[in-house]
Amino acid sequence: MTPAAPNAPDTPNALDALNLRKVYKRGAEEIVAVDDVSLHVKRGEFVSFIGPSGSGKTTLINILGCLDNATSGSLELGGRTVFSADKCLSESDLTRIRRQVFGYIFQKFYLVPTLTVYENVILPFAFFKKPEAEADPMGILKFLGLDKRTNHRPSELSGGEMQRVAIARSLINKPEILLADEPTGNLDTKRSEEIGQILKSLNEKEGLTVLLVTHNPSLARIAGRTISLIDGRIAG
Amino acid sequence: MAKKINIYQVATKNLLRKKTRTALTILGIALSAWVLISLLGFNRGYEAALNKDIDNMGFQVLVTAKGCPYEAATLMLKGGTGLRYMKESILADILKHPEVERLTPQLMAAIFDPNKGESGGINAYLGVEPTTFPAMKSYLKFKQGAWFTDPNALEAVVGYEAAELEQREVGDKLLIPEKNVEIKVVGILARSGTADDGTIFLPLKTVQKIFDKPGLITAAGIKVRKDANMAELENKLYDLPDVQVVSMAQVKSTIMSLVSTAKVMVFSIALIAILIAMLGVINTILMSVLERYQEIGIIKSMGAMPWDVFRMIWTETVILCLLGGATGIGIAFALSKITDYLIRRLLPYTPTGSLIAIDGNLGLITLGVVMGIGLVSGIYPAWRAARVRPLESIRSEGD
Numbered sequence: 043m044t045p046a047a048p049n050a051p052d053t054p055n056a057l058d059a060l061n062l063r064k065v066y067k068r069g070a071e072e073i074v075a076v077d078d079v080s081l082h083v084k085r086g087e088f089v090s091f092i093g094p095s096g097s098g099k100t101t102l103i104n105i106l107g108c109l110d111n112a113t114s115g116s117l118e119l120g121g122r123t124v125f126s127a128d129k130c131l132s133e134s135d136l137t138r139i140r141r142q143v144f145g146y147i148f149q150k151f152y153l154v155p156t157l158t159v160y161e162n163v164i165l166p167f168a169f170f171k172k173p174e175a176e177a178d179p180m181g182i183l184k185f186l187g188l189d190k191r192t193n194h195r196p197s198e199l200s201g202g203e204m205q206r207v208a209i210a211r212s213l214i215n216k217p218e219i220l221l222a223d224e225p226t227g228n229l230d231t232k233r234s235e236e237i238g239q240i241l242k243s244l245n246e247k248e249g250l251t252v253l254l255v256t257h258n259p260s261l262a263r264i265a266g267r268t269i270s271l272i273d274g275r276i277a278g
Numbered sequence: 279m280a281k282k283i284n285i286y287q288v289a290t291k292n293l294l295r296k297k298t299r300t301a302l303t304i305l306g307i308a309l310s311a312w313v314l315i316s317l318l319g320f321n322r323g324y325e326a327a328l329n330k331d332i333d334n335m336g337f338q339v340l341v342t343a344k345g346c347p348y349e350a351a352t353l354m355l356k357g358g359t360g361l362r363y364m365k366e367s368i369l370a371d372i373l374k375h376p377e378v379e380r381l382t383p384q385l386m387a388a389i390f391d392p393n394k395g396e397s398g399g400i401n402a403y404l405g406v407e408p409t410t411f412p413a414m415k416s417y418l419k420f421k422q423g424a425w426f427t428d429p430n431a432l433e434a435v436v437g438y439e440a441a442e443l444e445q446r447e448v449g450d451k452l453l454i455p456e457k458n459v460e461i462k463v464v465g466i467l468a469r470s471g472t473a474d475d476g477t478i479f480l481p482l483k484t485v486q487k488i489f490d491k492p493g494l495i496t497a498a499g500i501k502v503r504k505d506a507n508m509a510e511l512e513n514k515l516y517d518l519p520d521v522q523v524v525s526m527a528q529v530k531s532t533i534m535s536l537v538s539t540a541k542v543m544v545f546s547i548a549l550i551a552i553l554i555a556m557l558g559v560i561n562t563i564l565m566s567v568l569e570r571y572q573e574i575g576i577i578k579s580m581g582a583m584p585w586d587v588f589r590m591i592w593t594e595t596v597i598l599c600l601l602g603g604a605t606g607i608g609i610a611f612a613l614s615k616i617t618d619y620l621i622r623r624l625l626p627y628t629p630t631g632s633l634i635a636i637d638g639n640l641g642l643i644t645l646g647v648v649m650g651i652g653l654v655s656g657i658y659p660a661w662r663a664a665r666v667r668p669l670e671s672i673r674s675e676g677d
Contacts, residue, residue, distance in 0.1 A: 104669055140580070154288070154291070154292075154573065164283050168586075
């Protein structure tokens with residue numbers, strides 16, 4: 043694995059969000075999930091989002107990760123505008139951004155049970171081409187301690203190992219930003235610490251920008267910056 | 279490790295998740311393909327076998343005593359026992375027509391044999407003229423012996439199957455029940471694949487004498503000149519008193535019209551089978567899509583375009599149809615003899631040749647039809663999968 047470029051003073055931020063607002067309609071009722079959130083994340087920064095259920099953490103990270111649209115506000119990734127008051131990207135453009143910029147880790151692992159560990163990791167390449175040597179799946183698997191498990195199927199792995207495979211899969215396209223939404227939600231304390239250390243290591247050693255959503259305060263503390271959300275607003 | 283992965287591998291492995299469901303769907307498609315190729319093969323084979331039977335008659339027109347046309351057709355093709363008699367003198371009247379190239383008289387005789395089978399049965403003998411009949415049936419070859427030594431001889435030539443059934447050899451004696459006449463077998467015919475295989479031939483004069491039908495015949499087979507007008511000849515022959523003229527074209531169309539009813543029924547069954555298989559494919563793939571709803575969402579979050587997902591799901595349908603179609607075609611080839619037997623039991627009349635004519639071309643056509651249906655069936659599930667939004671699939675996780 044090769045480290046990302048350091049955050050030089052004149053290079054743009056990894057992510058700039060301005061006045062993000064997300065409103066859901068449930069019948070006549072309007073629910074404000076994200077309310078006027080502005081956020082700047084530098085390249086190589088590790089930011090955790092913490093807050094109670096319903097505070098808007100996941101909605102926010104979905105908007106930041108181009109998985110959802112904001113009702114208003116703007117988002118720039120590496121200085122490129124994704125959406126703003128006068129610009130909105132198509133679903134295809136958003137897909138291309140997801141390919142190039144993001145790696146995603148979720149609470150559930152979503153591994154394909156009939157594929158081996160190695161095949162699950164290189165699964166994105168079934169849909170778009172990237173030279174395998176450049177992607178270095180074996181290097182990633184070795185980094186995550188899975189190099190001896192490449193031919194195993196997900197059913198033969200522990201929960202921690204499955205999440206590590208999911209992390210390996212999220213890294214295969216060499217993302218600029220790693221989004222982790224409750225990555226330890228299905229794991230015990232020991233495995234949660236393991237995953238936390240991996241994320242920290244990816245950030246510190248590989249220079250990867252990491253955005254982490256968690257309920258777990260001790261996990262949130264490994265990040266360089268913690269953002270607390272309450273009722274869709276940044277509380278601190 | 280330089281292993282790569284593509285959409286086709288992913289699709290194949292997806293089908294292996296629910297092996298029983300996949301196998302049952304393939305079986306359903308295979309059954310449809312089997313019915314379809316067998317039906318197409320039957321469509322082709324029946325007509326070819328009928329044409330062969332008619333060509334092997336050696337004559338194109340048969341004149342019999344006036345009676346039911348179906349009875350006459352049966353008489354021509356199976357040597358049946360719808361017996362009415364004409365005077366032998368009619369042959370001279372027929373020969374007067376310039377369209378007639380050759381003519382051969384026949385006298386069919388049937389008698390009950392109490393020793394045949396468990397409760398007795400009918401023995402049939404066909405009296406033929408040694409000078410004209412063999413020339414018209416030039417395709418008949420001998421396994422043993424030869425034709426009669428004399429037009430009045432008490433001799434018989436036995437068809438291949440009749441000889442096998444009764445275990446006769448040249449030199450054996452046949453006893454004609456009730457008449458107490460012994461006939462010597464002088465020839466055993468080689469298999470011809472026609473109705474002649476089951477016939478016992480005697481000289482015409484001998485049959486007339488034994489069965490007390492002097493100067494009578496049951497039919498006259500006419501070989502028509504190549505450039506002759508068949509319809510005109512038929513009209514002229516109808517001027518003869520009390521005769522029924524049956525041309526091969528008539529026989530063919532009569533039989534084909536009888537069979538067409540059965541064909542429509544079988545086509546309907548095939549259509550229903552195909553529709554059921556189609557619904558099976560849609561159901562299997564759609565269930566698979568719904569079960570993998572979240573997984574498909576994650577695949578899209580990783581950068582798969584809607585078309586990529588559509589292609590992956592469509593590929594699964596294609597694989598199912600390819601395997602099902604190939605299995606069904608294989609079954610059809612392997613069981614064509616059983617299918618032939620079942621159809622023979624179903625139809626009122628079947629020619630002697632193979633009824634199911636399936637070959638590689640027909641296999642490819644069937645596979646093409648099955649694949650076409652599969653591709654159409656796969657459109658809806660693939661479209662549903664392509665529309666899955668990544669966010670919707672993962673929303674249940676967070677707050």
